[in-house]
Amino acid sequence: MDLGLNSKVVLITGGSKGIGLACARAFAKEGAKVAIVSRDPANLARAREQLKGEGLNVHLTRADLHEPHSAADIVEEVTTAVGPIDVLINSAGAARRYDPESLDADAFRATMEAKYFPYIYPQQEVLRRMAERAKAGGEPGTIVNIIGMGGKIASDIHIAGGAANAALMLATVGLAHYYARYGIRINAINPGSTLTERVEEALKLEASQHGIGTDEALARGQAKVPLGRFAKPEEIADVALFLASRRASYVTGAIVPMDGGSAPLI
Numbered sequence: 339m340d341l342g343l344n345s346k347v348v349l350i351t352g353g354s355k356g357i358g359l360a361c362a363r364a365f366a367k368e369g370a371k372v373a374i375v376s377r378d379p380a381n382l383a384r385a386r387e388q389l390k391g392e393g394l395n396v397h398l399t400r401a402d403l404h405e406p407h408s409a410a411d412i413v414e415e416v417t418t419a420v421g422p423i424d425v426l427i428n429s430a431g432a433a434r435r436y437d438p439e440s441l442d443a444d445a446f447r448a449t450m451e452a453k454y455f456p457y458i459y460p461q462q463e464v465l466r467r468m469a470e471r472a473k474a475g476g477e478p479g480t481i482v483n484i485i486g487m488g489g490k491i492a493s494d495i496h497i498a499g500g501a502a503n504a505a506l507m508l509a510t511v512g513l514a515h516y517y518a519r520y521g522i523r524i525n526a527i528n529p530g531s532t533l534t535e536r537v538e539e540a541l542k543l544e545a546s547q548h549g550i551g552t553d554e555a556l557a558r559g560q561a562k563v564p565l566g567r568f569a570k571p572e573e574i575a576d577v578a579l580f581l582a583s584r585r586a587s588y589v590t591g592a593i594v595p596m597d598g599g600s601a602p603l604i
């Protein structure tokens with residue numbers, strides 16, 4: 339199936355690890371020109387080496403996206419070095435878990451800084467440029483936000499992160515509604531537990547808390563999922579590829595759950 343992504347310029351925030359890295363690999367395999375951004379140069383270099391070993395090239399950009407001006411800088415840098423951005427995949431962020439009784443205003447603010455704004459800043463900068471291009475008769479671009487099921491179902495230890503995710507969903511559908519007039523599409527994926535390093539670390543912690551092995555902690559977690567297992571990052575990347583492709587040309591404002599059937603929600 340030709341997804342029409344060959345030579346497209348794709349910026350992937352959080353592209354050095356996990357779901358973002360899986361997206362970098364998937365888009366690069368489609369022939370896209372991929373740029374990845376994250377904070378730690380060592381993570382970026384490791385991602386580049388991994389992809390290089392698979393015959394894939396990516397452009398690296400270092401930034402901390404919780405800083406308001408970093409998005410304008412990286413978008414300018416990628417536009418100059420690689421070309422105007424056709425696709426933005428937002429996957430940079432991580433919300434800490436809190437005991438609900440320790441949640442205070444600072445914790446909510448820190449969570450918005452860690453998860454909400456690192457998506458909003460690049461999205462606003464890229465949208466501004468995509469709209470300018472579209473108004474000038476250029477091809478409209480598309481955005482896929484990797485958000486999280488925690489924004490749909492409240493969990494005692496993920497209330498602040500869930501609130502950030504819920505706000506990101508609202509921003510996704512609201513901006514999709516407005517920017518459709520320019521042909522710009524914005525969609526989101528809500529992963530459930532997905533086997534990235536972050537989840538592996540959480541499993542190790544859970545295992546040590548319960549005096550069990552990591553394999554047992556994983557088995558217990560996976561047993562709760564109707565499909566019987568956690569997602570693989572490349573499964574999330576495949577759906578991001580489709581949503582960003584011309585094969586999804588009439589899909590905008592969609593929030594795709596990928597939780598293995600865990601939450602029977604409409």
Ligand SMILES: NC(=O)c1ccc[n+]([C@@H]2O[C@H](COP(=O)([O-])OP(=O)(O)OC[C@H]3O[C@@H](n4cnc5c(N)ncnc54)[C@H](OP(=O)(O)O)[C@@H]3O)[C@@H](O)[C@H]2O)c1
Pocket residue numbers: 351352353354355356357358375376377378379381382401402403404429430431432433452453456484485486487528529530531532533534535536537
């Ligand atoms: N994995 C899951 O089970 C799961 C489930 C639901 C939702 N999600 C969401 O999906 C997204 C990706 O998750 P993941 O598991 O792939 O995470 P991950 O493996 O921890 O990767 C996160 C990526 O984002 C980068 N990053 C984090 N904060 C950043 C910042 N302020 N500025 C720039 N880069 C930043 C990290 O690199 P540096 O450390 O180098 O900055 C890394 O490349 C997250 O928003 C997460 O909440 C994940």
